[in-house]
């Protein structure tokens with residue numbers, strides 16, 4: 118049969134392609150026979166292929182180092198793993214095997230750093246960037262690391278007030294700081310300027326009035342992050358150039374400044390037809406920084422990245438069994454899977470993120486337009502379009518109970534999905550569940566309140582993430 122799913126994929130995309138291959142009618146992901154895994158463990162399941170993480174880190178380093186050579190770039194490249202995209206011990210420890218630096222984003226992240234140190238996965242010479250909004254607890258713990266003699270911690274200030282809060286307690290030795298520049302939103306964004314970072318107009322004044330006069334503050338880094346991603350478009354390059362210009366102005370005032378941190382935002386393959394010229398984009402970043410520094414007669418900075426999704430996204434997949442078909446009208450056929458999409462790939466529901474979707478078996482069957490539905494009661498628990506609003510086509514088969522079922526996988530789901538969906542009780546950016554208070558009325562009608570549960574503890578969170586050991 119020519120009109121089958123396999124031919125459709127071969128004619129539409131370059132297939133097989135990196136990470137995906139069909140062998141004896143079964144999809145293989147990075148060389149893993151998925152049917153074998155399903156037969157061993159059953160569905161639904163998530164799978165993490167750790168070697169991919171190391172490959173991605175090596176790939177990014179090669180791209181920057183090649184471009185440095187080409188442009189005779191004097192600075193160095195520092196790959197920082199941004200823990201928030203997957204805090205699991207098996208992921209962070211895999212990244213650390215490639216000698217990456219780390220970026221933290223909240224108070225509990227510092228406990229995670231201490232655990233990694235306890236486990237011998239990092240040393241006191243490791244570079245650790247403290248990014249994100251600083252609560253009092255977060256500031257306390259950053260201080261704790263500094264007191265324990267972690268030598269290369271850089272606290273990236275997110276606001277002017279943060280500087281005041283960091284310096285209210287007398288510093289007993291100089292600390293390295295960075296400044297995050299706030300980014301202007303894209304034209305269609307819901308706000309004009311991001312809440313994250315310091316307004317561009319206030320930066321120079323802050324440096325001159327508060328940082329330069331204080332001998333205990335060593336300004337080391339300028340940071341910006343365009344959260345819609347490093348895209349080769351006018352908006353990205355516009356924000357990039359504004360940040361670069363500010364870096365140069367501040368460098369001219371402050372010789373200690375040595376690093377430009379361009380944040381995360383490197384994309385991953387979210388469709389079999391995905392195209393992105395990583396080499397060109399990295400080269401443009403390096404060339405632009407080099408040219409601007411030469412023109413302004415300042416030395417070129419070390420370039421830091423905090424790639425999250427890029428590092429772990431492509432290592433993950435989630436696989437379901439189709440448990441039922443429902444033809445709800447002439448044109449709408451639903452495949453009901455054995456879990457919830459909202460609970461397993463929440464970004465698909467909340468920010469309309471797309472993932473590569475492929476069947477594991479039945480590639481020799483003809484295909485049909487399908488809507489995929491989860492078993493939760495929520496009407497939003499569905500997935501029915503691919504990248505660029507393309508409809509979903511999957512193998513069509515007789516829905517005979519007890520027959521070999523169809524299995525489908527969402528691929529490249531390794532970043533953020535578990536934290537955002539609260540796997541086991543973890544939370545996005547390790548922000549703990551708040552304490553829970555119950556209010557009721559007693560038999561006389563008086564209000565009574567009591568504590569149902571305290572704020573989620575660090576030990577609870579780190580235990581779920583595999584740091585008990």
Ligand SMILES: Cc1ncc(COP(=O)(O)O)c(C=O)c1O
Nearest residue numbers: 199380381382383423424425426
């Ligand atoms: C400050 C900062 N750096 C890095 C990242 C990682 O971004 P991505 O996963 O898109 O690479 C984020 C994500 O929110 C971030 O807020």
